Amino acid sequence: MQFSIQAFDPQSKARTGVITTDHGLIETPIFMPVGTAGTVKAVHQRELVEDVRAEIILGNTYHLYLRPGLDILEKAGGLHRFNGWQRPILTDSGGYQVYSLSGTRKIKEEGVTFKSHIDGSKHIFSPEGVMDIQRTIGADIIMAFDECTPYPCDYGYARKSMEMTHRWLTRCIDRFDATEPKYGYRQTLFPIVQGSTYRDLRRQSAEFVAEQQRDGNAIGGLAVGEPAEEMYGMIEHVNAILPSDKPRYLMGVGTPENILEAIALGVDMFDCVMPTRNARHGILFTTEGVINIKNEKWKDDFSPLDKALGGYAGTFYSKAYLRHLIKSEEILGAQIASLQNLTFYLWLVKQARYQINTGNFTNWKDNMTKKLMQRL
Amino acid sequence: MQFSIQAFDPQSKARTGVITTDHGLIETPIFMPVGTAGTVKAVHQRELVEDVRAEIILGNTYHLYLRPGLDILEKAGGLHRFNGWQRPILTDSGGYQVYSLSGTRKIKEEGVTFKSHIDGSKHIFSPEGVMDIQRTIGADIIMAFDECTPYPCDYGYARKSMEMTHRWLTRCIDRFDATEPKYGYRQTLFPIVQGSTYRDLRRQSAEFVAEQQRDGNAIGGLAVGEPAEEMYGMIEHVNAILPSDKPRYLMGVGTPENILEAIALGVDMFDCVMPTRNARHGILFTTEGVINIKNEKWKDDFSPLDKALGGYAGTFYSKAYLRHLIKSEEILGAQIASLQNLTFYLWLVKQARYQINTGNFTNWKDNMTKKLMQRL
Numbered sequence: 095m096q097f098s099i100q101a102f103d104p105q106s107k108a109r110t111g112v113i114t115t116d117h118g119l120i121e122t123p124i125f126m127p128v129g130t131a132g133t134v135k136a137v138h139q140r141e142l143v144e145d146v147r148a149e150i151i152l153g154n155t156y157h158l159y160l161r162p163g164l165d166i167l168e169k170a171g172g173l174h175r176f177n178g179w180q181r182p183i184l185t186d187s188g189g190y191q192v193y194s195l196s197g198t199r200k201i202k203e204e205g206v207t208f209k210s211h212i213d214g215s216k217h218i219f220s221p222e223g224v225m226d227i228q229r230t231i232g233a234d235i236i237m238a239f240d241e242c243t244p245y246p247c248d249y250g251y252a253r254k255s256m257e258m259t260h261r262w263l264t265r266c267i268d269r270f271d272a273t274e275p276k277y278g279y280r281q282t283l284f285p286i287v288q289g290s291t292y293r294d295l296r297r298q299s300a301e302f303v304a305e306q307q308r309d310g311n312a313i314g315g316l317a318v319g320e321p322a323e324e325m326y327g328m329i330e331h332v333n334a335i336l337p338s339d340k341p342r343y344l345m346g347v348g349t350p351e352n353i354l355e356a357i358a359l360g361v362d363m364f365d366c367v368m369p370t371r372n373a374r375h376g377i378l379f380t381t382e383g384v385i386n387i388k389n390e391k392w393k394d395d396f397s398p399l400d401k402a403l404g405g406y407a408g409t410f411y412s413k414a415y416l417r418h419l420i421k422s423e424e425i426l427g428a429q430i431a432s433l434q435n436l437t438f439y440l441w442l443v444k445q446a447r448y449q450i451n452t453g454n455f456t457n458w459k460d461n462m463t464k465k466l467m468q469r470l
Numbered sequence: 471m472q473f474s475i476q477a478f479d480p481q482s483k484a485r486t487g488v489i490t491t492d493h494g495l496i497e498t499p500i501f502m503p504v505g506t507a508g509t510v511k512a513v514h515q516r517e518l519v520e521d522v523r524a525e526i527i528l529g530n531t532y533h534l535y536l537r538p539g540l541d542i543l544e545k546a547g548g549l550h551r552f553n554g555w556q557r558p559i560l561t562d563s564g565g566y567q568v569y570s571l572s573g574t575r576k577i578k579e580e581g582v583t584f585k586s587h588i589d590g591s592k593h594i595f596s597p598e599g600v601m602d603i604q605r606t607i608g609a610d611i612i613m614a615f616d617e618c619t620p621y622p623c624d625y626g627y628a629r630k631s632m633e634m635t636h637r638w639l640t641r642c643i644d645r646f647d648a649t650e651p652k653y654g655y656r657q658t659l660f661p662i663v664q665g666s667t668y669r670d671l672r673r674q675s676a677e678f679v680a681e682q683q684r685d686g687n688a689i690g691g692l693a694v695g696e697p698a699e700e701m702y703g704m705i706e707h708v709n710a711i712l713p714s715d716k717p718r719y720l721m722g723v724g725t726p727e728n729i730l731e732a733i734a735l736g737v738d739m740f741d742c743v744m745p746t747r748n749a750r751h752g753i754l755f756t757t758e759g760v761i762n763i764k765n766e767k768w769k770d771d772f773s774p775l776d777k778a779l780g781g782y783a784g785t786f787y788s789k790a791y792l793r794h795l796i797k798s799e800e801i802l803g804a805q806i807a808s809l810q811n812l813t814f815y816l817w818l819v820k821q822a823r824y825q826i827n828t829g830n831f832t833n834w835k836d837n838m839t840k841k842l843m844q845r846l
Contacts, residue, residue: 132794136801140782162769162794169770176772176791393538394545396552406516415552418508418538425512428801 095235095282095309097122097341105456107333107360110447113310113341115234116279117174117182120149122341122362123446125353125439126184128370130154131161132177135370136425136432139178145406146436147444149181150234152365155227156188156195159217160210164230172232172277184365185233186345187224187286190242190314201241203258221265225273225283232277237312238266240286245319252290259288260302267306284343286314287332291324300335310341313361317347326355333360350379350442350466354459357446369439373431376420379438383468385413387431392417399434403441407433442466471611471658471685473498473717481832483709483736486823489686489717491610492655493550493558496525498717498738499822501729501815502560504746506530507537508553511746512801512808515554521782522812523820525557526610528741531603532564532571535593536586540606548608548653560741561609562721563600566618566690577617579634597641601649601659608653613688613721614642616662621695628666635664636678643682660719662690663708667700676711687712688719689737693728702731709736726755726818726842730835733822745815749807752796755814759844761789763807768793775810779817783809818842 096114103109113120127134127142129151134142142148153173162176170176173183192199192208199208205220221239228236240259243252263285270283285303289295303311313332316325329344336342343363344356353364369379378385380400385392392413399416400408407430419427445462449455472490479485489496503510503518505527510518518524529549538552546552549559568575568584575584581596597615604612616635619628639661646659661679665671679687689708692701705720712718719739720732729740745755754761756776761768768789775792776784783806795803821838825831 131798131800132791133800133802136805138782138802138805139786161798162790166770166790166794170772170788170790176788176794178786178788178791394542396546406514410515410554412546412552412554414538414542414546415508415554418542418552422507422537424507424509425801425804426509426514429512429514429805 095280097310097339099339101451103358103450103455104453106358108357108446108450108455109360109362110450111341111362115182117180117234118149120182121447123357123443124149124363125443126150126152126363126365127436127439128152128365128367129177129179131157132173134432134436136374136428137370137436141433142179142436143181145433147440148436151179151181151183153183153185153231153233154188154191155185155224155231156191156219158185158231159188159227160212164227167232168230168276172230174232182234183232184235185228185231185237187228187237187239188219189240190346192219193242203261221262222269225266225269229273229276229281232275232281234279234281235310236270236281236283238263238283238285240288240314242315242318243288243290245291247290249292252292252295256288256290256295256299259286260299263303263306267308282309284308284310284312286312286345287336288315290315291320291328293328293331296328296332297335300332304336307337308340310343310363311336312343312345314345316344317352322352322355325352326359329356329359329361350439351463353442354446354463357443358456358459364443369435370432373435374428376417376427376431378416378431379435379466380408380470381438381441381465383465383470385470387413387417387420399430400438403434403438405434405437407431407437471656473686473715475715477827479734479826479831480829482734484733484822484826484831485736485738486826487717487738491558493556493610494525496558497823499733499819500525500739501819502526502528502739502741503812503815504528504741504743505553505555507533508549510808510812512750512804513746513812517809518555518812519557521809523816524812527555527557527559529559529561529607529609530564530567531561531600531607532567534561534607535564535603536588540603543608544606544652548606550608558610559608560611561604561607561613563604563613563615564595565616566722568595569618579637597638598645601642601645605649605652605657608651608657610655610657611686612646612657612659614639614659614661616664616690618691618694619664619666621667623666625668628668628671632664632666632671632675635662636675639679639682643684658685660684660686660688662688662721663712664691666691667696667704669704669707672704672708673711676708680712683713684716686717686719686739688721690721692720693723698728698731701728702735705732705735705737726815727839729818730822730839733819733826734832734835740819745811746808749811750804752793752803752807754792754807755811755842756784756846757814757817757841759841759846761846763789763793763796775806776814779810779814781810781813783807783813
């Protein structure tokens with residue numbers, strides 16, 4: 095994997111670049127739609143390419159390991175061949191899901207014992223095992239196995255957890271470097287900075303991660319409930335330590351405002367379930383602001399969802415029709431809203447990219463943020 | 471509405487034709503995807519046009535009356551403008567839904583009192599009211615308000631019900647003919663033959679319906695549990711009486727075999743929830759036979775769903791991937807399976823049309839039926 099930087103914003107830390115993988119190019123800053131179980135919920139693969147214009151999607155180690163299972167994925171020749179998505183894929187390591195979905199789990203030095211949320215069966219994830227699993231899934235970008243601390247988190251726990259995450263990272267790297275890709279294309283491993291909201295822990299963690307000199311680096315453990323200002327402070331602090339010639343990936347973030355702020359702080363890659371999850375609950379992201387389509391006021395608004403954005407969902411379907419579908423719990427409602435929100439998120443990062451390249455990012459961001467925070 | 475017959479099959483009663491409406495042509499025999507609440511479940515409007523190649527879809531009076539409601543539909547300028555479907559729409563009268571969905575309903579001469587399945591609110595459907603509702607929905611083809619008898623149904627009830635359906639038909643026609651379309655394009659009314667599985671009642675009903683000399687005629691009250699042979703017998707019996715120069719619509723039917731048999735008996739139009747409802751449960755209709763995608767045998771079958779059919783769903787996605795999605799209850803599973811099944815159903819009637827036009831229908835039907843009844 096290569097990363098080349100194209101332009102810097104003169105008034106912030108924002109930059110644009112290109113990541114090269116064996117499945118094609120990714121132009122940064124980029125948003126990656128989340129395809130937890132090998133599908134971006136309610137969106138066809140051709141829609142991801144043609145309408146959303148996604149350049150890379152996520153898969154989830156925990157979900158894919160449980161279902162369809164590694165035997166199926168290996169027989170298929172990896173996730174790309176299984177689901178027909180031919181562009182790059184990043185898999186998160188499953189750490190977060192083990193903590194959040196599994197009722198009973200035990201974290202030990204060796205790894206994590208957990209029960210499947212599907213059938214209650216018992217499993218163990220270790221740093222080595224999770225590397226092997228992601229090798230088999232066939233992700234282009236593999237994430238280290240970490241512990242994502244909750245918020246708030248007391249200092250003692252945050253420090254211990256971070257230290258274990260660092261030891262696990264060493265084991266991940268050892269295993270990753272000792273193994274080969276299975277399907278003929280290259281894979282790379284991103285380490286993850288932890289340390290909760292403690293500046294000294296974040297510094298230690300960023301330094302440890304930076305030392306590993308991998309192709310890209312991630313910031314985890316943020317957007318878990320802390321105030322946005324605290325999150326931005328941590329990102330700024332960490333980004334000053336992480337190498338600037340490597341892509342920086344802020345995990346699980348976030349709202350359109352969060353993304354623009356983080357771009358200004360030098361983040362290159364984002365993922366979040368928000369555009370698809372909120373879509374299913376009738377929350378729309380548009381170029382004019384946020385819409386709760388269930389509100390009474392949209393019931394006889396026959397204007398397109400988001401004419402200025404363009405795209406199929408935004409121009410073909412009306413607010414009144416989508417409101418009817420969402421209120422009626424029709425599948426098409428989830429389809430339209432998901433398509434709109436993902437199209438919007440990709441538009442947003444592409445606009446940011448354009449504005450950085452043309453030197454107008456900071457001005458544009460300030461205006462856009464005001465607009466995007468409006469509730470229509 | 472005009473109907474012109476193009477060709478007759480020499481060995482059966484099958485025929486091909488063209489229905490002309492103000493929203494475009496319908497080439498018969500035709501299958502009409504069911505869009506109960508103004509959406510064909512899990513399928514985008516452009517997919518209906520470009521992939522399924524649907525020529526007409528159904529809406530449901532009961533559902534649309536309750537939600538979004540007539541005020542919204544009238545403000546939108548009718549259902550076509552509300553949901554963006556620019557080709558013809560047929561609405562069923564809601565009679566069937568009143569009986570099947572509403573826990574407590576009272577059928578009287580005046581009409582039916584029922585409670586909404588959504589909020590329990592009380593409503594009355596009368597023949598006159600249901601004509602007005604369908605005028606407001608803006609369907610190109612409006613169905614008479616009838617009582618659909620269950621199976622089995624004793625002779626006395628079937629006769630009384632049929633007689634009331636006939637009186638209701640007269641009231642429907644009077645009201646329809648005394649009112650005007652609301653949106654500048656023409657609408658037409660189809661009466662419905664009832665009479666359960668009794669030959670004398672079906673004859674009486676078909677004669678009464680034929681006498682009305684409307685643009686097209688429907689056969690209701692079949693495919694409600696009776697053996698297929700009994701259904702075919704009734705269709706043959708009724709079709710000998712219904713005028714042959716008007717389209718014949720067999721309501722709510724059915725399996726691919728049912729459709730081919732009914733085409734051979736002179737039926738021109740079909741609708742059924744089967745392709746979309748079964749899709750959501752993982753039952754696929756393909757050119758090779760029926761597939762229950764949940765079966766273990768498909769878990770590592772990476773071949774396309776239905777290569778011979780062509781189309782996006784059939785060629786892009788594999789059986790193993792769809793199995794994974796359906797087992798995981800992912801929305802995309804419903805989307806893919808619905809697209810496949812509807813594409814297949816439209817292909818089936820278009821193939822039938824081609825075979826009738828080229829004089830090979832009966833042979834083709836016999837071979838195809840054997841294939842389609844296979845469980846793969």
